Amino acid sequence: MTIDVMLPYYGDVAMMKAAVDSVLSQTDRDFRLTIVDDRYPDESLPAYFAGLTADDSRVRYFRNEQNLGANGNYRKCLSLIEHEYVVIMGADDIMLPNYLETVCRGFTDPAVSIVQPGVEVIDENGSVYRPLGDKVKDYLRRRAVGDSSDAVLAGEAVAKSLITGDWLYFPSVAWRSDAIRKHSFREQYDVVQDLALAMDIVMDGGRMMVLNTVCFRYRRHRESDSSVRALDGRRFAEERAFFDECVRDFQQLGWQKAARAARLHASSRLHALTLAPKVIDKRMWSGLQKLATHAVKP
Incomplete structure (x- = not known):
């Protein structure tokens, strides 16, 4: 199955390039990488992106006519989805080589609209660490999933769990495209827009597959927005x-x-x-x- 990998971009150039390299290094080669540049001011970028798209037909690059902000750029990405499944990756995060093959396994159940795989947290230097907030996320996730290594969650139970404490890692989540396009991101939110999207899908009857396999590195900046x-x-x-x-x-x-x-x-x-x-x-x-x-x- 082909997965759209959307990369809304604004920020550190070196981290963005590492994110791109991690997508291109996937063991599952059936993907479409779309980079949506929210007008980041760096003169080296046009040549870099031109080289990417020339070397690999699976890579597309768009530059917004004006800066849309994070929420607006996420919604722009949704308008460019072409395939049945999509991930909206952070431009400073890292896919481990098994990411795409892992989340594809999560969609073998046709009732699943959201797949949350296992995640490692890294700092701005790329070192794996686990601050207090992520230890809490681990605890809440284990409570929701129980003893099972993989689990399908749905309805009030998962809504109650996520609203008690959001244990999702949005850039690592894969979505069924028709579900994410139907609900989109609520325009009024800049911090909780990802949780709001997941909650809208759950309230509409969507199911979530939680996988135990670690396949993604989420970057936690100490002074993030x-x-x-x-x-x-x-x-x-x-x-x-x-x-x-x-x-x-x-x-x-x-x-x-x-x-x-x-x-x-x-x-x-x-x-x-x-x-x-x-x-x-x-x-x-x-x-x-x-x-x-x-x-x-x-």
Whole structure:
């Protein structure tokens, strides 16, 4: 099966090239790599991308006429999907050589719309590490999957699990194309747009295959856009708006346990509390007030 590998790009050039190389090094050669450049300012890029597309007919390159931002560029990628399955990869992440063959195995069940494979976390230097947040993700994933090495999850159970704590690694997730195009990314979100997409598919009856095989390296930057948004409180304002939407959506479906989990959003509150010392150290007093409010507000 051919998989569309979408690479929305804006950022470090060397990391992007490593990401591209990891796609081209897959053991499963049946893919289409599409790079969508959100107008990153680097004069070396035109020659590099021209060489890529000339050397390999499976590679396409597009440069946006104007900068769309992360959410807009994700939606641009969706408009370019040509095949039945797709992954929207981070431009600083790494596919291990077995990635495509692994996620293809997850789609052998025709009811599956989302495949989450096993993931390693790396830092900005490429070293494997496991910060506290990722240890929590591991715990929540194990609770959802149980003792099985691979599992298919669906309905209120997976909605409740993900809203308690998002243990997905969005750039590593493979999607059935008709499901992701049907729901797309909610335009109002910049941090939780991936969780919102997964939740929309689950609420529409889509199933998720969780695979134990490690085949992807997700890069965790210590000062990423999402971490900066967390310190100044913007991330949690967005999360709270999303949780409020989920409460209403879950109640309409009769998913009362998931609605209670969305209302509580325990891991999000705990995340805000763990950031308080860093915010105090940086003297970001406005951010501290927002974190405290998020942590304790009903």
